[in-house]
Amino acid sequence: MTAESATDGEAPRIDDQPFIDATSQAKSRYGRFNLAIIGGTGVGKSSLVNAVFGRDLAKVGKGLPVTQGAHYYHDDSLGIWDLEGFEIGTEKRPIELLHESLEVISHRPPNEQISVVWYCVNSHSDRLQRPEIDMIRDLNAKGLPVILVLTKVDWEKNPITNKRTVPLDTKTFVDWLNEPVDSHDQPIVVPYREFVLTSTRDRNGKGKGHGLGELVAETLALSPEDEKDAFRIAQRLNLPWKRELARPVIVTAAAAAATAAAVPLPVANAVALAPVQLAMMGRIATIYDLELKTMLSATALAQLATQLAGQSLARGALALIPGAGSAINAGVAGALTAAMGEGWLRLCEQVHTSKLDPAKVADELGAYVPGFLDIIRKMAEQKIAKS
Ligand SMILES: Nc1nc2c(ncn2[C@@H]2O[C@H](COP(=O)(O)OP(=O)(O)OP(=O)(O)O)[C@@H](O)[C@H]2O)c(=O)[nH]1
Ligand SMILES: [Mg+2]
Known part of the structure; x- marks a missing residue:
């Protein structure tokens, strides 16, 4: 998370409710x-x-x-x-x-x-x-x-x-x-x-x-x-059990994101994937028994939302990445969501094992959860490498 991406462009119109709903649904489900x-x-x-x-x-x-x-x-x-x-x-x-x-x-x-x-x-x-x-x-x-x-x-x-x-x-x-x-x-x-x-x-x-x-x-x-x-x-002794619970959540969310982008979404609409991704993150947080309300303030959630969509940056910058195209297709949406899930899982693990101070989560997000552009860039690189 860089300071510019939070301040550059319009404020993200992303609702953090899916995150909160997913957390409470997962809590009652588990x-x-x-x-x-x-x-x-x-x-x-x-x-x-x-x-x-x-x-x-x-x-x-x-x-x-x-x-x-x-x-x-x-x-x-x-x-x-x-x-x-x-x-x-x-x-x-x-x-x-x-x-x-x-x-x-x-x-x-x-x-x-x-x-x-x-x-x-x-x-x-x-x-x-x-x-x-x-x-x-x-x-x-x-x-x-x-x-x-x-x-x-x-x-x-x-x-x-x-x-x-x-x-x-x-x-x-x-x-x-x-x-x-x-x-x-x-x-x-x-x-x-x-x-x-x-x-x-x-x-x-x-x-x-x-x-x-x-x-x-x-x-x-x-x-x-x-x-x-x-x-x-x-329990807090066995981390692999938690990963086993979290991985299917990521797979399901990636599939849902791919479906949402079956008809390629214009980049400016990357925000449409946010509910799926936020819900996934809420569920994973529950598996790690983390209280998100204390981890992420409303501001941090808004920052996270910007991070997810990266829309303000994406608009102009995408054109500069060769081979990235100008729309999010199913593959990109799935990869984006899966990468985000893995990153969030690692972050939750660090908090869970007390290696990361919950108060610092907002500052560390960028290091764990890759932004929209990072993933597009990676995919473009792979595409170029293949051709
Ligand atoms: N050597 C050793 N001491 C232990 C072990 N587990 C606990 N203790 C010590 O035994 C004492 C009592 O431990 P607690 O865990 O408080 O026991 P408790 O059954 O909860 O005690 P109450 O709540 O008072 O009934 C403490 O001084 C602990 O440090 C152990 O595995 N080995
Ligand atoms: Mg006791």
Whole structure:
């Protein structure tokens, strides 16, 4: 984005409404992923949520104390049922509290219903206690998939083989999980669906942790089919999942733009493609869980619109580019939209991974999202190279 193109010529008559509409449509289409988290005080629940979702909703504090034992925290893509207060040995039996909470939750709106449960246990315990087993059985009986998350695993790295091994106490727990027995050594069934060993930092409180990739993969696998996309959007560990969601959006928009230009559009009407492109960008932003209203001010959106159409510049300059022609045909419209989508995807990724400050998006647009003229120029170059 150069200063001239924003000021040169008339103000663009482009409506930013498609952008806003597409964002809210995509939000309601993808929906919300709801995770329930159970685990004793200090086992590392908040650290896990932070590591996987990149935010601790509890800290942000829009919490809703639904029952004595259950808090609900949410933003657009993520809801967390924090099922606390199940400390064994408290006044009320944990199982009763759990029953009460699940009963209350079942009467909440559909978009608040639990998809997956992370039952968190400190990996330094040697087995599950009876009340914990009862709770897991209860959750399972209610049709809720439970992932048993062993937290704070202190992996040891063999300096020679570089292989990571779990410490002895965790191994004892894992052995028990593989063949659980009761206190009389009789085999029992603990109906968790998976168990995953995790850490969010090393034993010195440093590093990024381990096992989290497996945790998100298992969570996705156990999520109901129609909530998988919401989980892909809510989580922040796996970028390829987001790209997989965003690419078809680009392909669809490029096809729509090509159709719109099936009868070649005069260059001055490049603006006709803007609704398609803005809608595409709104959808991609949603996939990266970005709040565009805070990223792009009205002025920035207007700048973006100029960038998209480039109409003031295009009018005279096109004639100077050999082979560019004077109309936008289907091929140009499709290529233009696809290039814009890829650029916007990269920009969203940078913001999402905190490599780009959301406040600087407006200034950086030009570096990511190619302008109309850049693409025409490129296509003209290719044409010349071919001939
Ligand atoms: N060594 C190690 N420490 C951890 C790990 N995860 C969390 N901790 C530490 O354990 C403490 C508790 O972590 P939290 O994530 O706050 O635990 P919590 O379950 O949310 O705790 P409450 O909300 O108080 O119930 C903090 O001091 C963390 O730094 C881990 O993987 N390894
Ligand atoms: Mg916490």
